[in-house]
Amino acid sequence: MARAISEERVSRLKEEFFQGFIKTCGINLVSLEHGRAESRLEITGAHSQQDDFAHAGVMATMADHTAGYAAFSVVTEDYRILTLEFKINFLRPATGDGLVCRARVVKEGKNILVADSEVFSQRNGVEKLVAKALVTLVAVPEQEFSNR
């Protein structure tokens, strides 16, 4: 179960994690091990919705992307990960200094992976669960992928 993932692979995935929309959102990968990933963002005005809470879309993006990298951590380098679908419940308004997301793979199938993602708000070091998601992902061989 607790198969190791090489430091080199972790470094590469951390770099790949933070680009495009995720850079726009300011979400950083904090840690990555086999089947588990944790990410964090500092809440700013760029993340708010009409009532000054962090937007549901920010939490959904964290839940999805962090699940994706938890999935990347269990497949070999010649596979790409795509999200098939996810479902997310918003449990309380998200306010505070930051958001942290913890995702873990709950099922490693041959091609299909399922991950559980939880998003917590942080204020003065106190965490509260603000959202909970279930994410279905597919591992696609890189070769097939580039031929699309």
Place this chain on the structure above:
Amino acid sequence: MARAISEERVSRLKEEFFQGFIKTCGINLVSLEHGRAESRLEITGAHSQQDDFAHAGVMATMADHTAGYAAFSVVTEDYRILTLEFKINFLRPATGDGLVCRARVVKEGKNILVADSEVFSQRNGVEKLVAKALVTLVAVPEQEFSNR
């Protein structure tokens, strides 16, 4: 069913739509009528994921937020809308010039509303369905809301 919504209310909701995270994402409200909303964004590098498609989080944010304003269109001004949860399926990689989202309320309950959101990619005027969501929302009296 096709109750009118005042032009003044539409203007105010359009303004309120585009702020915080939605401004960060560049999503604009295109049209709003009773129970229906349409939004659009121009795809840029700020929206991509690791394989240069528009990020699942962008589509999820559009699906959620557009559903939220479709819900705002059917409640009176003294109610706020919050998303309880949503589920979204990604049907094909999203590439092209822009994304358009169309949401409609499929159930108007006393407090609970359910909306269906579809996201389409646009390239040279051709649209393709790229994501489909079901969103559950709650209407909260503004008074209760500010006392939280």
Place this chain on the structure above:
Amino acid sequence: MARAISEERVSRLKEEFFQGFIKTCGINLVSLEHGRAESRLEITGAHSQQDDFAHAGVMATMADHTAGYAAFSVVTEDYRILTLEFKINFLRPATGDGLVCRARVVKEGKNILVADSEVFSQRNGVEKLVAKALVTLVAVPEQEFSNR
């Protein structure tokens, strides 16, 4: 798009539809064409929950199984269909004489299919939408399947 499905295949699928748990529930396949299926059940005391509505589980079972046969209708005979996941919203309490479910495939991927299922209650010929689901399915080659 509107590829035909042979009468022989329809007959075989109709027979296969009604067995095991579906027979226990009394759900019949009413019609099947390429990418679309319709099923029906007579509501009896065997379907109720604690408040005398039809149980959410009955509607979920119809939504899932009918989506599954809509999916069977678009793959060749050497493929089996399995449900990966689904999400269902219950829009109003289900009462009446019967329930009818209409499912249609909204995305036919190489292996992954997505279907939309709607469940209606029927009372004196009047239909009401009582539940709406999104279902993700996978087509597995029969050969792989029997080797499991």
Place this chain on the structure above:
Amino acid sequence: MARAISEERVSRLKEEFFQGFIKTCGINLVSLEHGRAESRLEITGAHSQQDDFAHAGVMATMADHTAGYAAFSVVTEDYRILTLEFKINFLRPATGDGLVCRARVVKEGKNILVADSEVFSQRNGVEKLVAKALVTLVAVPEQEFSNR
């Protein structure tokens, strides 16, 4: 957190649990405490689908109903519980002697509750996680309920 629930209330809920569709399915409530419920069924031919696994609808029904009673355990007697929606992932084909479902409330809101349900297959005393669900429920005052 670990508020007690009276033995009398547990007895009444256990009785109420097993009726209608749940009796048809043969699902028994095994245990109930504040915010947690466990149920079980013996797998028979009455639960199968076309490939002799337990039907997804059986697992969905268990996940929903067990979550419902976990929710009943945290509200007072003058409230009824209804499922607004749920999402369920099927992780592996369900075979074996029995199915057990464990549900726990992850968020107790004023009216809205969210529960996590896991379904395990049992064979010769060995359990395997076969399905995982997130369920959104609403607590409705009994008085309002009977006036519907």
